[in-house]
Amino acid sequence: MAALGRMAANLAHQIRNPLTALGGLARRLAGLKIDEKGLRYAAGINTEAARLELVLNNMFAYVQPPPLVLQRRNISEAVEECLRSFAQVIGERGIEVQRDYGSVPEALFDNRQFTLALKNVLANALEAVGDGGLLSIAVTREGEGEESMVAVEVGDNGPGLEAAALETMFEPFFTTKVGEKRWVWA
Secondary structure, X not given: OHHHHHHHHHHHHHHHHHHHHHHHHHHHHHHOOXXXXXXXXXXXXXXXXXXXXXHHHHHHHHHOOOOOOXXXXXXXXXXXXXXXXXXXXXXXXXXXXXXXXXXXXXXXXEHHHHHHHHHHHHHHHHHHOOOXXXXXXXXXXEOOHHHOEEEEEEEEXXXXXXXXXXXXXXXXXXXXXXXXXXXXXX
């Protein structure tokens, strides 16, 4: 496992440097005066760079999990920050986002790990829904007093997972997308 960890860390480092440059160039390209088709291409490059960054972060966190940094914070604000990172895709695809944040007090959580997990869930949900689809997010409090917990529920109107996928969906690096194109930009 130690050798696998070193290999994964080296691989992540080797991939992250050009990936960071790729994402920066895509953001610069999106800021130039280019036609609508060029803007879609720039958005596609940026989305794929962000997706690869998530994969690298997941791989690195699995091999060498970072220590928890627990802080009290408004979880609804953290959800909104995650949503903002997908604003361009949501807007371009005309996806409706329904929010139900209720009255939830601050919660104790690791913002980095929460953000990583929620962005993965959001990326999957946005991929599952078609153009004009629906994404719903609810933040609720479960229980009372010191024993209470906060739940974040994400739903979409996509087709869902096949029954066979439910058995392995919590394994590291689980995907149903092997060999499949994920985004098409015309």
